[in-house]
């Protein structure tokens with residue numbers, strides 16, 4: 001018998017717990033191996049991403065009905081409880097009886113047939129807990145809800161506030177008397193991150209961020225300006241009845257509906273690259289000109305490397321460095337698909353310095369906490385630990401200093417992250433400006449999550465003329 005979407009999802013959840021890989025890659029591998037229909041592929045993604053993203057909320061809903069310590073429930077059985085609770089709470093297209101029955105049936109697949117009765121009992125209680133009524137008022141008996149299938153549109157309709165699914169009884173902390181535990185449980189964030197953001201942003205902005213980061217992020221592409229204008233590509237899409245909206249960046253297009261990227265016209269010909277709107281701003285901030293020699297210090301998987309070459313009208317040289325050989329291969333593959341030449345990949349050993357140059361300009365798109373893209377990478381919120389910031393900030397500072405050192409007098413350096421943490425952003429830039437003479441801050445920009453897309457930061461520094 002062929003494997004079902006729910007079985008694949010249960011297997012991916014199991015793998016995502018024990019491996020370092022990203023959920024997106026694990027889902028891709030698993031759906032390809034299982035040869036699922038496009039509809040089932042989407043369902044697997046929805047289940048896996050949803051269960052990981054909403055894991056904190058699902059546990060808060062489940063715990064009142066489980067009279068065993070968490071460690072007494074096998075991991076794979078706990079996955080099933082979350083899978084069932086996710087369908088019952090966040091998916092409107094799955095009937096309740098199917099959500100319970102199909103999830104109980106998975107117990108055999110995960111090697112725990114004896115847990116069937118237990119899973120059935122708990123999920124029936126969750127089915128009773130979740131009503132079909134929605135409200136825009138938060139509370140201990142209302143779960144922040146987003147239509148997973150069409151979250152951005154849904155959020156716009158709700159004025160960015162989102163809506164809440166009513167529960168038959170209060171199971172979440174009270175948002176007024178216990179805002180920090182409420183935000184962590186209702187919006188599914190680790191407590192340390194909830195505390196950190198509440199202190200910085202206040203409750204209203206945290207709620208907006210919570211809705212944004214729990215929705216499926218929109219698909220954006222950057223039209224390869226060396227192959228097509230944005231308008232001509234949009235006409236090509238329209239001819240296939242594919243809707244796309246122009247964004248503020250002149251090469252950007254946003255797709256309101258879900259699409260398989262490889263099926264979009266011009267994929268194989270390199271007419272576009274998948275890239276979030278905020279990321280497009282970064283290479284543009286460097287102000288490169290045709291014929292320049294540019295250092296891309298942390299290049300893989302190559303979204304910004306290829307953009308830099310487009311911005312130089314395909315005439316120039318980009319030295320694309322990274323320490324990860326597998327990811328560096330994707331830079332070369334992307335450059336090839338986009339039909340771009342003049343990109344040289346350089347594999348660095350850990351702690352190795354960048355090639356000598358000198359370069360006309362440098363982009364330093366550092367490894368970071370990824371807190372601006374938590375919606376895109378569902379596991380980030382759970383894997384990130386507060387004690388990692390110290391290491392990251394030290395690495396970011398070092399990479400910025402080393403890259404700036406390779407740039408000619410008068411040249412520009414753009415430092416960027418996909419983090420919304422000030423200590424990884426302006427904090428690093430200020431420290432480097434204090435410590436390195438002849439460098440000034442020329443411009444900086446904070447991308448706010450949801451306005452219009454991923455969160456992030458860039459700063460352009462200028463080296464003094466000799």
Ligand SMILES: C[S@@+](CC[C@H](N)C(=O)[O-])C[C@H]1O[C@@H](n2cnc3c(N)ncnc32)[C@H](O)[C@@H]1O
Nearest residue numbers: 298299300301302303304322323324365366367
């Ligand atoms: C944020 S990602 C870069 C994304 C890329 N610029 C893009 O737009 O597609 C950061 C990259 O830095 C790389 N990295 C980590 N430590 C590094 C180091 N010491 N030197 C160079 N690259 C490093 C990681 O392997 C990762 O690919």
